[in-house]
Amino acid sequence: DTVMTQTPLSSPVNLGQPASISCRSSQSLVHSDGNTYLNWLQQRPGQPPRLLIYKTSNRFSGVPDRFSGSGAGTEFTLTISRVEPEDVGVYYCMQATQIPYTFGQGTKLEIK
């Protein structure tokens, strides 16, 4: 199984400042079709997870453009350009290149 490792596990940030979360996979996420199926999810307190980014860098419908995804192969990053209060929650990376699909352990974003 592909292991997804996120860093940091906790990220206190100031409002209006940038934040970034890293995700490393134990093997390349490049599919045989040439695509890289790496997603980022956000889970606000008391809510189900919500898709932010799919295929590494594509923002899902309705996701603010302060969220961006980048990376390739085994190294990926989620960046929030300016943190806002509603961004508090837990962020997960997940890979959909290989079955079983696997998730990172989560990064908790908090406001300082």
Add this chain to the structure above:
Amino acid sequence: EVQLVESGGDLVQPGGSLRLSCTASGLAPGAVWMHWVRLAPGKGPVWVSLLRSDGITVYADSVKGRFTVSRDTAKNTFYLQMNSLRVDDTAVYYCVRDGGSGAFDFWGQGTMVTVSS
């Protein structure tokens, strides 16, 4: 708009059974890939199963032989039949639509399953 509503979660003893339902609106059940994902307190999400639009099913090793997914297109509902439940199956269970390209794009609110004696 796609909406998914899970139900059926409960407290059950180890070795017991439970059937979860996921009622969908805004999509055609026979035309989508639907996953079940579980989230235990303090842990990351775990993928449980996939029911493809062509009827093929895939399971995580931890539930293979114990869990079964199905759908009733007339009722717009997906099911997760869980047998031989174990304490480590305790989690909130979500049904999740696969929007293509591996994008887990719509999640239900979840239903809590607690396995305890």
